[in-house]
Amino acid sequence: xxxxxxxxxxxxxxxxxxxxxxxxxxxxxAHTAGQEKMPPCENTMAGDNCARVLACxxxxxxxxxxxxxxxxxxxxxxxxxxxTPCTGSWRYREGVNIATASLSCEDGTKGKVIYxxxxxxTGTGIGRGLDSRLRGLRVxxxxxxxxxxxxxxxxxxxxxxxxxxxxxx
Numbered sequence: 160x161x162x163x164x165x166x167x168x169x170x171x172x173x174x175x176x177x178x179x180x181x182x183x184x185x186x187x188x189a190h191t192a193g194q195e196k197m198p199p200c201e202n203t204m205a206g207d208n209c210a211r212v213l214a215c216x217x218x219x220x221x222x223x224x225x226x227x228x229x230x231x232x233x234x235x236x237x238x239x240x241x242x243t244p245c246t247g248s249w250r251y252r253e254g255v256n257i258a259t260a261s262l263s264c265e266d267g268t269k270g271k272v273i274y275x276x277x278x279x280x281t282g283t284g285i286g287r288g289l290d291s292r293l294r295g296l297r298v299x300x301x302x303x304x305x306x307x308x309x310x311x312x313x314x315x316x317x318x319x320x321x322x323x324x325x326x327x328x
């Protein structure tokens with residue numbers, strides 16, 4: 160299970176990958192416009208697997224929304240909430256049960272993430288890292304990542320990037 164979530168988590172680890180992405184509201188939650196332009200993301204548990212990746216970049220409310228594709232290793236696509244597209248790669252390290260990811264964004268920012276944990280209920284991969292501007296990266300990835308980020312009795316998923324969580328759908 161952890162292996163299936165790692166691709167998405169790795170994708171998140173670097174906060175940028177994607178397409179022009181102005182923040183907008185969908186079903187009551189923020190998302191990047193680039194997410195609408197990406198191909199469908201399906202959890203196939205095979206070579207064409209795809210998982211959603213969400214990440215907080217630093218503490219000023221910047222976040223990433225994207226996809227991790229592949230099985231055991233693969234690519235990451237997405238965009239930061241300011242619209243900066245990013246791409247990268249991820250890889251699961253069998254035997255040590257961690258995944259790593261690296262991303263490069265069009266604004267020159269680069270990032271690296273290590274996925275170190277997996278939620279037993281939702282299967283969401285959880286990671287941390289740093290970008291080239293020394294901002295902390297908090298990343299969540301998986302097929303049920305929105306469920307993981309939804310507080311009990313909450314109206315919907317919240318990305319905990321700042322003091323005021325960001326609604327995301």
